[in-house]
Amino acid sequence: STMRKTIARRLSESKQTVPHFYLTARCNLDALLRLRGELNAGLAARDIKVSVNDMLIKALALALEMVPDANVQFGGDTLHRFGRADISMAVSIEGGLVTPVIRDAGTLSLSAIAQASRSLAQKARDGGLQPEDYTGGTASISNLGMFGIDEMFPVINPPQALILGVATAIEQPWKVNGKLGLATIMAATASFDHRAIDGAIAAQFMAAFRELTENPLMLCS
Numbered sequence: 001s002t003m004r005k006t007i008a009r010r011l012s013e014s015k016q017t018v019p020h021f022y023l024t025a026r027c028n029l030d031a032l033l034r035l036r037g038e039l040n041a042g043l044a045a046r047d048i049k050v051s052v053n054d055m056l057i058k059a060l061a062l063a064l065e066m067v068p069d070a071n072v073q074f075g076g077d078t079l080h081r082f083g084r085a086d087i088s089m090a091v092s093i094e095g096g097l098v099t100p101v102i103r104d105a106g107t108l109s110l111s112a113i114a115q116a117s118r119s120l121a122q123k124a125r126d127g128g129l130q131p132e133d134y135t136g137g138t139a140s141i142s143n144l145g146m147f148g149i150d151e152m153f154p155v156i157n158p159p160q161a162l163i164l165g166v167a168t169a170i171e172q173p174w175k176v177n178g179k180l181g182l183a184t185i186m187a188a189t190a191s192f193d194h195r196a197i198d199g200a201i202a203a204q205f206m207a208a209f210r211e212l213t214e215n216p217l218m219l220c221s
Contacts, residue, residue, distance in 0.1 A: 001096070002185070003095055004096055007097060007196070012206060014157070015155060015156060017102055017158075018047050018158060019053050019193065019194040020191050020193070020194070021194050021202070023189070023190055023192070023199075023206050024149040024188065024189040024204050024206075024214055025187075026185050026186050026188075027185065027186050027188060027209045028174060028176075028183045028184065028213075029184045029213060030183055030185050031214060031216050032055055033052070035219075035220075036050055036055060036093055037052075039110060046111075046115065048111050048114055048115060049114060050201040051117070052145070052169075053089075053111055054113045054117055055216065056141060056166055056188075057087050057089065057113055057165075058105060058113055059219060060087055060164055060209065061084070061104075061106035062085075062208075062218070063140070063208040063209040064139060065085060065106050065163075067205040068081065069081075070139075070161075070192075070197055070201055071085060071138055071162075072196045072201065073138070073158070073161050074108060074159070074195040079196060082138045084103075084104045084106065084107070084138075085105050085139065086101050086103050086104065086105070086137045086138045087100060087101065087102045087105045087137060087138075087140070088100070088137030088140040088141070088160070089117060089120065089141055090140060090141065091124045091125070093124050095124075096128045096135055099134055100121070100129055100133045101133065101134060101137040104125050104144075110220065120133060130203065137160060139160055139161075139162040139163065140154075140156075140162070140164070141163070141165075142154045142163060142208075143164050143165075144165070144167060145167055145168040145169060145186065146168070147168070149167050149168055150168065151165075151187045152166075152167055153165050156191050159172060160193075161193035161195075162193050162197065162205075163190065163191060164188060164189075165188070165189045165190070165191070166188055167188070169184045170184070170185055170186075172185050178219050190202065191210065192213070214217060
C-alpha cells in the first residue's frame with residue numbers, strides 16, 4: 001500500500017541517516033495513577049476520561065519546555081529551535097501507523113489533551129485526517145504499554161530529533177519512603193538524534209520527564 005511504502009521509506013531513511021542514541025528512565029507511576037483516578041471521577045459528568053498516555057503527553061511537552069535544548073531539529077547547516085511543544089502521537093490503524101499532532105501540548109489542560117487525543121485517534125481510524133492534523137510535530141510519543149511490552153527503543157520520526165517510547169507499568173520491588181516495597185514502574189526510553197541533541201542534554205530531559213511523572217501535580221499547574 002502507499003502508506004506502507006511511505007513508512008518503509010521514511011523509517012529506512014531515519015535509521016540510515018540519523019545517528020540514534022537511547023536513554024531509559026524508570027518512573028514510579030503510583031502517584032500519577034492515583035491522580036488519574038481522582039481526575040476521572042471529577043470529569044465523569046462531562047464524559048471526559050484522561051488516559052495515562054494523555055498525562056505522559058503533557059509530561060513530555062513540559063519536559064521539553066524545562067529543557068528547551070531538547071526541543072530542536074537538525075536542519076543541515078541550521079539547528080531549528082522551537083518555542084512550543086507540538087507532540088506527534090503514534091496511532092495504529094489498519095495497514096500502518098499515523099502520527100496526528102497535539103499542538104502546544106504544554107499549555108493545554110489534561111482534559112483538553114484527552115479530548116484532542118481521542119478526537120484525533122478517531123479521525124485517524126476513520127481515515128479522516130487532514131495534512132494539518134499530522135504535520136509539524138516537534139517530538140513524538142509511541143506507547144505500547146497496553147500490549148504488555150517491557151521496554152521499547154523507537155525509531156525517530158524525521159525530521160524530528162526525539163521520540164519517547166513508553167512501555168507497560170509493572171508492579172515490582174522498589175525503594176518506597178526509604179524502605180523496600182512494591183511500586184508501579186514504567187520504563188520510558190527516548191531515542192535522540194545525536195546531531196541535534198548531546199548526551200548531557202538528553203539526560204536532563206529524561207530527568208525532567210521522570211520528575212514530572214513522579215510528581216504529577218506539576219502536570220496540573
